[in-house]
Amino acid sequence: MSAIEPAFVSAEDEWSPLRSVIVGRAEDSAFPSEPEHMMAATMPSEHLLRFKPLSPFPPAILARAQEELDNLADVMRKEGIRVYRPNKVNWLKMQGYTGAMPRDGLMTVGSALIEAPFSWRCRRHEITLAYSEILSELGSSNSGVTICRAPLITGEDTLYHGMLGKSRTNGNIPTSRWSINNSRPAFDAADFMRFGKVVIGQLSHVTNRRGVEYLRAVVPEGYTVEILETTDEHAMHIDATLLPLRKGLMVYQPERVSEHELRQHEVFHDWELLACPITPEPRQPPSPPMYMCSPWLMLNALSLDEKRVLVEANDKEFAAWLTTLGMEPIMVPFGHVNSIGGSFHCATVDLVRSGAKD
Numbered sequence: 001m002s003a004i005e006p007a008f009v010s011a012e013d014e015w016s017p018l019r020s021v022i023v024g025r026a027e028d029s030a031f032p033s034e035p036e037h038m039m040a041a042t043m044p045s046e047h048l049l050r051f052k053p054l055s056p057f058p059p060a061i062l063a064r065a066q067e068e069l070d071n072l073a074d075v076m077r078k079e080g081i082r083v084y085r086p087n088k089v090n091w092l093k094m095q096g097y098t099g100a101m102p103r104d105g106l107m108t109v110g111s112a113l114i115e116a117p118f119s120w121r122c123r124r125h126e127i128t129l130a131y132s133e134i135l136s137e138l139g140s141s142n143s144g145v146t147i148c149r150a151p152l153i154t155g156e157d158t159l160y161h162g163m164l165g166k167s168r169t170n171g172n173i174p175t176s177r178w179s180i181n182n183s184r185p186a187f188d189a190a191d192f193m194r195f196g197k198v199v200i201g202q203l204s205h206v207t208n209r210r211g212v213e214y215l216r217a218v219v220p221e222g223y224t225v226e227i228l229e230t231t232d233e234h235a236m237h238i239d240a241t242l243l244p245l246r247k248g249l250m251v252y253q254p255e256r257v258s259e260h261e262l263r264q265h266e267v268f269h270d271w272e273l274l275a276c277p278i279t280p281e282p283r284q285p286p287s288p289p290m291y292m293c294s295p296w297l298m299l300n301a302l303s304l305d306e307k308r309v310l311v312e313a314n315d316k317e318f319a320a321w322l323t324t325l326g327m328e329p330i331m332v333p334f335g336h337v338n339s340i341g342g343s344f345h346c347a348t349v350d351l352v353r354s355g356a357k358d
């Protein structure tokens with residue numbers, strides 16, 4: 001294996017040796033400007049009143065988050081992994097959210113890199129603003145990479161129409177389980193995970209049925225997309241619900257999905273499926289608050305290969321348990337990135353994982 005992977009895209013699982021990756025950046029991230037019902041459905045209620053739409057995250061948190069992401073990029077480079085970084089964007093000025101969570105907007109399936117048709121309006125330009133250069137480098141690399149950009153939305157976006165009704169006291173109440181309707185395809189890439197030829201995903205507050213159908217139509221030939229029934233009422237991104245550690249071994253969050261449901265999917269028939277026995281405690285100061293996520297973000301670890309897995313430096317009990325499973329946790333500080341919306345899986349996109357077999 002040469003030290004530097006060529007500009008290339010080839011990955012179809014979450015555990016084969018990572019060779020090439022995008023690592024996000026945090027500068028100038030801003031609290032999302034989505035309607036309140038959307039934010040209320042997807043983030044911890046105690047932080048809802050903390051931010052007005054389009055207010056900056058605390059600068060000290062963003063500065064530390066940026067250091068943590070730069071450090072992650074260094075850790076990866078030292079492992080011989082090729083690291084791409086997005087452009088620096090002033091998200092506050094552009095009325096966007098962040099460049100720190102590339103996993104939400106980009107998904108590698110085989111040699112295709114697929115852009116998510118985001119639900120959140122404030123994220124619609126995220127990939128163009130932050131990742132165009134990476135996409136054009138990969139797309140022009142002459143190595144059979146397919147870049148699949150999201151469909152343009154022309155006219156009014158109707159995705160939030162009819163999602164709020166009046167309660168008896170005349171307050172607003174959601175009209176359905178999810179915050180979006182099915183009037184156009186929508187998904188976030190982080191609602192899906194790759195298990196070889198099968199991609200497993202969930203419906204959520206940002207992923208609708210038409211989004212799933214759209215993804216089925218654009219994945220390369222030979223790949224299928226299956227939907228897992230989860231019970232997470234705040235569902236947004238499946239990567240704090242499932243954690244595949246290596247081929248044949250997956251940890252799941254038992255309050256969000258059952259083993260019975262997982263076993264409905266043929267791809268897991270010979271897998272060991274373990275309910276996570278460690279209940280994460282909300283982090284205490286000096287760790288910054290997790291504004292956007294639940295403590296289950298602990299499960300948002302990232303396998304570098306079938307042994308080594310990146311775990312947040314505070315999650316010591318979890319790391320000790322992973323060790324008993326034969327994994328080798330690499331402890332990396334990431335609490336400030338966690339604060340603005342995700343952990344190692346969210347903050348990266350694997351472009352090449354080698355050794356993936358049929």
Ligand code: ARG
Nearest residue numbers: 190236237240293294342346
């Ligand atoms: N919604 C999940 C939770 O709060 C966090 C998922 C974060 N994932 C991401 N790709 N941004 O538990």
